[in-house]
Amino acid sequence: MIDLRLLREDTDRVRASQAARGEDPSTVDTLLLAAERRRETVGRADTLRGEQKTIGKRVSQATPAERPALMTQAKELAAAVRSAVADEAAAEAALRQAQLAVPNVIEDGVPAGGEDDYVVVKEIGDKPTFAGFTPRDHVGLGRLLGAIDTERGAKVSGARFYFLTGQGALLQLALLNMAVAQAVETGFTTVITPTLVRPEVMGGTGYLGAHATEVYRLEADDLYLVGTSEVPLAGLHMDEILDLSAGPRRYAGWSSCYRREAGSYGKDTQGIIRVHQFDKVEMFSYCDPADAREEHDRMLAWEEQMLAKVELPYRVIETAAGDLGSSAARKYDCEAWIPTQGRYRELTSTSNCTTFQARRLNIRYRDTEGRPQFAATLNGTLATTRWLVAILENHQQADGSVAVPAALRPYLGGREVLQPQ
RNA sequence: GGAGGCUUCGCCUAGUCCGGUCUAUGGCGCCGCACUGCUAAUGCGGUUGGGGUUCACGCCCCUCCCGGGUUCAAAUCCCGGAGCCUCCGCCA
Incomplete structure (x- = not known):
């Protein structure tokens, strides 16, 4: 709004x-x-x-x-x-x-156009060279390591579902725990959120507009399954007046995320790149609209900090106006290099929603004169299941084992290598 | 699933039976002023939120969980709904 x-x-x-x-x-x-x-x-x-x-x-x-x-x-x-x-x-x-019917007003400098009109902000890290062997894709690696079971995922729940097993489950927990640890160090409040929300919360965050078909709805209970913990975290302070005098209120939400992936038939049908259910640690910030741009830059920096920890080559792009969600005024994605695809794939996304969501959800703060004003909201990804794809592929070795990035080892009981089972 | 209770301006609370100076009471908190050598205490005043109008002071409207209804008039009466709590049942 x-x-x-x-x-x-x-x-x-x-x-x-x-x-x-x-x-x-x-x-x-x-x-x-x-x-x-x-x-x-x-x-x-x-x-x-x-x-x-x-x-x-x-x-x-x-x-x-x-x-x-x-x-x-x-x-x-x-x-x-x-x-x-x-x-x-x-x-x-x-x-x-x-x-x-009117989406958020874009910020100055956002490139015009659609999905392909993004601007590359920077590229970081060296793409791996696999001397003497052909790299396996994450599906093959996942099978070899006993980490990802897509066949049984399909048997039990259908296409785009999977089991993370053994080292795969542990790797995801390690990654998400590392994300939580970083968020805690940075001063975020950790939150495990509901994943079913009321219509007004889903609508308030802007997900029931053009992309409503992406959202799972439980008709019998009139509830929606969230596609990201951004939704419950935005709802957390709905109809409240926050004290932001000490700076932004920051939450790191851990949740499963559910997406129908309607209209993506044929895209990424293999593996866990595009799935109906995944887990994510998400940053969410409520702040004074005057601080929103700086907060957005900080969110991007925290995302990059995570990418550095898992030692992935990536680039940062600024999304063009037509590819922004209805709530976003500006968006940056971090995309990691996926060797077997020969291209970059989105691992994180951070949006500055300015006061758009807050108007719909009635989230305010008191300005220096004590008057209630709408707050700005921002969100950004710290880690998701999809990161496993990039980690497995980039750190794989000739024998199918995968080197664990040093920063991640403490969260895997010190393990340095994932071994084929 | 069944039964009952509750929801009032940040928090607590009076008011609802019996409709109209409810233009909502009091306390706490908060802000300002006064007083005292400082603090404390005390006194006085202010303090829901939204909208309209105005250069402004101000004025007006809405807001007593939400939505309908009755009425000239609803916090108050009637109907529907939501949330919270308690008890019973069932299940993890």
Whole structure:
């Protein structure tokens, strides 16, 4: 939900944002009209209600003789109020609809265009060279190590499900624990979140818009399975006024994540790159909107710190406007090199949602004058199941064993190598 | 799954039976001022949130869990729903 004051005062900026996203700029004009119409109807209804209250008071104090005349007036007013309130409600609903149709206004400098119009910010690390052997993909390695069982995942739950077993399960736990440890060191509050949320929380985070088909819904209970702990972490402080005077409130959420992967038929059908269920440690920050850009930079830095710990070659890209979620004003992805695919694949993603989610979820803080204002929210990935793909492939050795990056060893009981079973 | 209770302006709370100066009581906390050599204590005042209007002071409207209804008028009456709590049953 965007700021209506910004819309009124800088309409061109909102239009330009829509254009950069490749979306219909006319939604902006619809929204402007709806906002204007709402203001008119509110004004009229307020005035009539005021008159009604005045006359209501006179009725209560009137003598029996005065009463009938006053009652006639009061009844007429009551009818007028009813109709004005109905208009107000209709205008209010139309405004809400129009607001839901407009995604967040992008930040200055975000590249225009779609999925392929990203900008490479930097490339870090050396891609591995496999002397004297052909590297195995993560599926082969996972089988060899007894780490990943996709066949039985499919048997039990269907395509895009898997079991992590033995060293695979331990590797994931080690990775996620390392992420939690880093988050704790950095001052995050660790949270294990619900993974089923109410419609208003799912909607408030912006996931029930264009990508609603991506979300699992439990119809019998009217609950949604979260695709990331960003959702429950954003809901955590819904309808609250936070004290941000000491700086951002930061949470690291650990949860399973569920995605329908609708419309991705044929993509990444092998292995655990694109799956219906995975685990993730996610950073989430509530902060003063004035600090949001800096916080975004910090989130990216923390992601890169994790990538350095697992010794992966990666690049950072800035996503183009059309590839941003509806809530995001700017997004950076870190993509790790996947040797057997010969390309970079997304391992992390950090979004600055500015005040967009907070407006929908009614999350505020008090400014220096003590007035409630909408907070900014940001999120970023610290580790996910998909990281196992990059770790296995990049650190594999000729015999199918995998070297454990030094930073990860303490979380694997000191183990230095994963051995074929 | 069954039965009962509860939900009021940050927290606690009065008010709901019997509709109208409820324009919501009091306490705690917080802020300001006064007083005292400092602190404490005390006194006085302020303190829900949202919206509309205004250069501004201010004024107006909404807000007593949510949504409907009755009524000239609803915190209060009626219907529906949500959340929390307690007990019983069942299951992990």
